[in-house]
Amino acid sequence: MSNEKQVEDVVEETVDTEVQQEETVEESVEATLQTEIDQLKQQLEEQENRYVRLQADFDNFRRRSRLDAEAAQKYRAQSLVTDILPALDNFDRALQVNTEDENTKSVMKGVEMVYRQLVEALQKEGVEAIESVGKPFDPYEHQAVMQVEDEAYEPNTVVEELQKGYKLKDKIIRPAMVKVNQ
Amino acid sequence: MSNEKQVEDVVEETVDTEVQQEETVEESVEATLQTEIDQLKQQLEEQENRYVRLQADFDNFRRRSRLDAEAAQKYRAQSLVTDILPALDNFDRALQVNTEDENTKSVMKGVEMVYRQLVEALQKEGVEAIESVGKPFDPYEHQAVMQVEDEAYEPNTVVEELQKGYKLKDKIIRPAMVKVNQ
Numbered sequence A, B: 001m002s003n004e005k006q007v008e009d010v011v012e013e014t015v016d017t018e019v020q021q022e023e024t025v026e027e028s029v030e031a032t033l034q035t036e037i038d039q040l041k042q043q044l045e046e047q048e049n050r051y052v053r054l055q056a057d058f059d060n061f062r063r064r065s066r067l068d069a070e071a072a073q074k075y076r077a078q079s080l081v082t083d084i085l086p087a088l089d090n091f092d093r094a095l096q097v098n099t100e101d102e103n104t105k106s107v108m109k110g111v112e113m114v115y116r117q118l119v120e121a122l123q124k125e126g127v128e129a130i131e132s133v134g135k136p137f138d139p140y141e142h143q144a145v146m147q148v149e150d151e152a153y154e155p156n157t158v159v160e161e162l163q164k165g166y167k168l169k170d171k172i173i174r175p176a177m178v179k180v181n182q
Helices: A003-074 A078-094 A102-124 B003-074 B078-094 B102-124
Strands: A127-129 A142-148 A158-163 A166-168 A171-174 A176-181 B127-129 B142-148 B158-163 B166-168 B171-174 B176-181
Touching (some): A003 B003, A078 B078, B078 B166, B078 B171, B142 B158
Parallel strands (some): A142 A176
Antiparallel strands (some): A127 A166
16 A cells, blocks of 8 residues: 555545534534524414414404494383383373363363473484284284183284283383283 | 654645545535524524514503503493483473473473483483582583573672583583573
8 A cells, every 4th residue: 555545545534524523513503503593483473373262353343342332222222111110000000190170171282292202302312102903913022911702803913902011112111011902 | 754653644645635625515504594593593583573563452452452441431322312412401401391281290290200201211220410500610511592690699600591401421422502691
C-alpha cells in the first residue's frame, strides 16, 4: 500500500465519522423543532375548535333570547288580564240587572259604554271571550261544571255558560264554565 | 513534516469543509422550521385573541339581553294599561253622578265595586294614580291646562285635577291634567 493511499483511507474514515456525529446533532435539533411544530399545530386546532364551539353557543343563545323575548312580548298582558277578569265578571253581572226606571237606565247606559271600552282595550291586546253556547264541548276551552239531558241540543254540546272564559291570543287564560248536554 | 502530521492536517481540513457544507444545508432546514414555528405561534395568538373578543361580545350580549328582558317584564302591562285609561276615565265620570233614587244607588254601588276591583288589578301590576291637588306643580307628573290666581293656595301649586294621571311603576303613562295656581 502506498503511503498516499494510506493517508486517503484514514482521511475518509475520519471525515465520515465526524460528519456523522454532526448529522446526529442536527437531526436531534430538527426533531425538536418538528415536535414543537406538531404541538403548535395541535394547539391551533384545539383553539379553532373552541372558537367554533363558542360561536355555536353564542348563536344558540341569540336564537333562544329572541324566542323568549317574542313569547314574553306576545303574552305580556297575561298577568294584568288575569287580574282584571274578576272585575269583568262582576261588570257583566251588574249589567244584567233589568230595570224600567229611567234614571237607572241612564246610569246603566253609561256603565255599558265603559264596559264596551274596557272589552275593546282587552281585544286590542289579543283578549277574546271563548265561544261556548251551542258549540261542541271542548275540554281545552270549556270546563264542564254540570251535565244535563236536553233533546233540543246535540249530544256533547254546551247548553249554557255559567262564567265567561277568555283567551289571550292562542292561550287559554281561563276556560268557560259551562253546562254540557250528555 | 511527519507522515502522521500530514494525515491529521488533511483530515482536519476535509472534515471542516464537509461539515460546513452539511451545516449550511442543516441551517437552511432549521431556518424553514423556525419560520413555520413563528408563523404558527402568530396564528395561535391571533386565534386566541379572536376567542377572547368573541367571549367579550357574548358576555355583552348576555348582559344586554338580561336588561332588555327585565325592562320588558317591568313595563309589560304598559300597552294594555294605556288602552284601559279612557275606559277608566269614563268609569270615574259615571260614578260622579249624584242620585237620590234607590234603584240607581243600588246599581251604582255594584258598579263602584267593579271599579275598585279594576283599580286593584291595575295597582297589582304597578299602576298608580298620580297625586295632584294640593301638591307642588311638577312638569313631569302634571300637565297644566289652566292657570289661576287663588290666594288659598301656595304659588305653583295644583288647585284642581281635570283628568287623572297614571304611573306604571316609575314611568309616567299619562300626566294628570291640572289647574295650577300662579
